[in-house]
Amino acid sequence: MAFLDKIFRWGKKPFKQGEKESSQPKQGGVSELKSETAPIAVVSNKESGLFANVLIRPHTSEKAVSVGPSNQYIFEVASSASKPEVVLAVKDLYGITPRAVNIVRMDGKHVRFGKSLGKTKEWKKAIVTLPAGKTIDVYKK
Template sequence: MSKLKAYDIIRAPIITEKATMASEANQVIFKVARSATKPEIKAAVEQLFNVKVKAVNTIVRKGKLKAFKGIVARQGEVKKAIVTLEEGHSIDVTTGL
């Protein structure tokens, strides 16, 4: 897998209070491409961060209707990946790539 394809699969890390709590369990949460599969996500994370991935779980958050200044619009669907790392491996998402 080329490095460009890996960057297309892994869009951004998700840094929230819940994601910070998951990091204590050696997990990192990423926003990923909608068409990405679990093996592709695993390969991309291993290539970009030089870590060993134990498991990948995915979630698709359905789009919602939101109103902003009286204009109602639909947010798009977002796919998230919860990546569990092997013992001894870690990713610091606050530093960036």
């Protein structure tokens, strides 16, 4: 807070009226600053887990299994995920760049728990289309 800095001198010596601030540059100024950069370690995304929270799980339903032969796979993705993030996640996890990605937001269903009403959570699914001849095994055991 700038207006309090005029009143209080946080962590500084009290300023006496007779003293002048030194006009000499302090040691370690900008001209003497040497940049020491450490070598940057290259880490693959699989090790760092950058896309671990984008693809949540493969969506298993009758329709999801039926579109498998046409090189389409359906994944449940994070609600904040975008198409480019899904492309990078599939490329990182499975090593295949998708040909197309379609994202659909699914509304939660209204349900009842006894007398009380409720709603299941809303979620997002991504329909990933792979190039011809490429397959991935999403249902590993």
